[in-house]
Amino acid sequence: MTLQSGGQLSQTGRRVARGGTLILGGGFGGAHVARCLGKKGATIVSPESSMLYTPLLPEVAAGAIEPRHVAVPLRMMCPHADLLLGRAEALDENARIVTVETDAGELHVAYERLVIALGAVVSWLPIPGLDQHAVGFKNLGDALYLRNHVLCQLDTASVDPDNAERHLSFVFVGAGYAGVEALAEVRDLVEDALRYHPNLSDVQQRWVLVDRAAKILPEAPDGLGDYAARQLVRRGVELRLSTTLASVEEHAVTLSDGARMDAETVVWTARIKPNGVLAPLGLPVDKRGRVIVDSSLRVEGRTNVWALGDCAAVPNQATPDRTDPPTCQHALRQARHLAKNLRRAPKPYRYRSMGQGATLGRDKGIANLLGIVNFKGTAGSILTRWYYLSQIPIFSRRLRVLTDGTVSFVFGRDMAELCTLERSSPTVPVTVDRFAS
Numbered sequence: 001m002t003l004q005s006g007g008q009l010s011q012t013g014r015r016v017a018r019g020g021t022l023i024l025g026g027g028f029g030g031a032h033v034a035r036c037l038g039k040k041g042a043t044i045v046s047p048e049s050s051m052l053y054t055p056l057l058p059e060v061a062a063g064a065i066e067p068r069h070v071a072v073p074l075r076m077m078c079p080h081a082d083l084l085l086g087r088a089e090a091l092d093e094n095a096r097i098v099t100v101e102t103d104a105g106e107l108h109v110a111y112e113r114l115v116i117a118l119g120a121v122v123s124w125l126p127i128p129g130l131d132q133h134a135v136g137f138k139n140l141g142d143a144l145y146l147r148n149h150v151l152c153q154l155d156t157a158s159v160d161p162d163n164a165e166r167h168l169s170f171v172f173v174g175a176g177y178a179g180v181e182a183l184a185e186v187r188d189l190v191e192d193a194l195r196y197h198p199n200l201s202d203v204q205q206r207w208v209l210v211d212r213a214a215k216i217l218p219e220a221p222d223g224l225g226d227y228a229a230r231q232l233v234r235r236g237v238e239l240r241l242s243t244t245l246a247s248v249e250e251h252a253v254t255l256s257d258g259a260r261m262d263a264e265t266v267v268w269t270a271r272i273k274p275n276g277v278l279a280p281l282g283l284p285v286d287k288r289g290r291v292i293v294d295s296s297l298r299v300e301g302r303t304n305v306w307a308l309g310d311c312a313a314v315p316n317q318a319t320p321d322r323t324d325p326p327t328c329q330h331a332l333r334q335a336r337h338l339a340k341n342l343r344r345a346p347k348p349y350r351y352r353s354m355g356q357g358a359t360l361g362r363d364k365g366i367a368n369l370l371g372i373v374n375f376k377g378t379a380g381s382i383l384t385r386w387y388y389l390s391q392i393p394i395f396s397r398r399l400r401v402l403t404d405g406t407v408s409f410v411f412g413r414d415m416a417e418l419c420t421l422e423r424s425s426p427t428v429p430v431t432v433d434r435f436a437s
């Protein structure tokens with residue numbers, strides 16, 4: 001089979017990647033490679049038709065931003081790319097063909113250049129009860145589920161006064177950026193929602209943040225991490241540090257220090273691991289399961305296979321002692337560099353981080369610029385939110401998010417809870433999946 005441009009069907013069940021470049025994964029890394037390739041074209045294989053803008057997931061969980069607005073449609077973002085909705089399942093490097101499972105059956109896609117951008121997944125450690133009773137926080141479904149679940153707890157507490165404290169107890173495990181931001185935002189949602197539950201005003205809430213490390217936000221500069229910890233404590237959050245989760249039951253959790261607490265909500269953000277589909281692809285991986293790439297982002301020992309983002313161990317000339325951390329900021333820079341390397345003699349990747357930031361609820365936050373200047377409080381919040389907003393790829397998306405954020409800042413978070421919806425049916429009403437927004 002010869003490659004044709006435009007991704008035409010060359011024979012039944014067979015395709016060729018547009019422009020010869022096939023990208024597996026339409027997340028942050030993959031979508032930006034396709035966008036940067038512009039008119040050169042590419043074919044993206046992704047189970048979803050949108051790129052999820054994860055930095056705003058905590059705001060979605062808190063009802064401050066509409067879920068659809070953080071999903072950037074790939075067809076809008078990468079107008080010169082073909083999108084194949086499906087999952088990459090197997091790779092034949094000799095034939096240069098990837099097998100993709102779609103709703104319409106199996107497709108075989110031929111490529112000249114292959115880009116692996118399959119991201120990471122939640123790592124459910126073998127802690128008793130964890131996978132049954134805890135919620136992950138990695139995708140839009142998780143954020144919607146969490147929001148509906150939390151709002152449901154307030155309604156249930158109203159009709160179950162004997163267990164009201166348990167319904168208002170929330171345990172977050174993992175004090176990295178995702179866990180801290182999610183806790184702070186969801187706490188604001190509960191605060192806003194409780195105004196409409198006057199019967200719960202005397203119920204003791206419990207917010208617990210658990211981490212095996214001795215401090216929260218270990219990647220943040222010391223002053224900022226300590227400030228974030230003080231802010232959370234001031235807002236009534238119990239920090240259980242140097243502690244791990246021992247077990248989760250339907251209505252309670254037990255920690256490694258023996259403490260047992262009743263809670264209906266356990267959010268697990270403690271660990272991610274590279275996507276499991278990498279193993280059958282047969283590419284070289286490091287001991288953490290990430291694809292090994294050289295300084296130009298080319299997979300070790302390969303000439304036409306490249307990898308980036310959370311699924312790859314990417315060396316960075318600006319930080320020779322460690323590979324890049326799993327962040328959007330790095331995935332974006334890697335994508336820009338990789339797109340250039342696909343069109344020229346490859347050059348080594350080098351990127352110095354612009355800084356980092358986190359929101360700590362409605363009007364507080366932390367930000368660090370270029371590793372030099374620290375901002376906290378309102379300034380930290382504004383800088384971080386401005387940065388998140390500026391990185392959303394499509395202008396109209398940015399405007400939608402800005403409008404959502406402004407409306408919820410002025411009027412409070414949207415507390416419409418949709419987990420009890422039912423769709424009309426001529427026979428029995430069917431409860432809509434709790435993920436429904």
Ligand SMILES: Cc1cc2nc3c(=O)[nH]c(=O)nc-3n(C[C@H](O)[C@H](O)[C@H](O)COP(=O)(O)OP(=O)(O)OC[C@H]3O[C@@H](n4cnc5c(N)ncnc54)[C@H](O)[C@@H]3O)c2cc1C
Nearest residue numbers: 025027028029054055087088118119309310326327328329
């Ligand atoms: C809640 C949360 C908050 C975050 N906040 C921040 C933040 O504030 N700042 C920051 O810098 N980083 C943040 N991150 C990290 C950031 O999201 C990741 O580092 C970034 O998304 C990595 O990009 P990626 O392309 O490697 O992976 P992803 O963006 O995860 O993309 C992987 C893609 O591969 C697709 N895929 C999976 N299996 C297959 C298959 N078999 N075939 C084809 N496609 C497949 C997935 O559907 C997905 O679209 C956050 C992450 C989370 C979970």
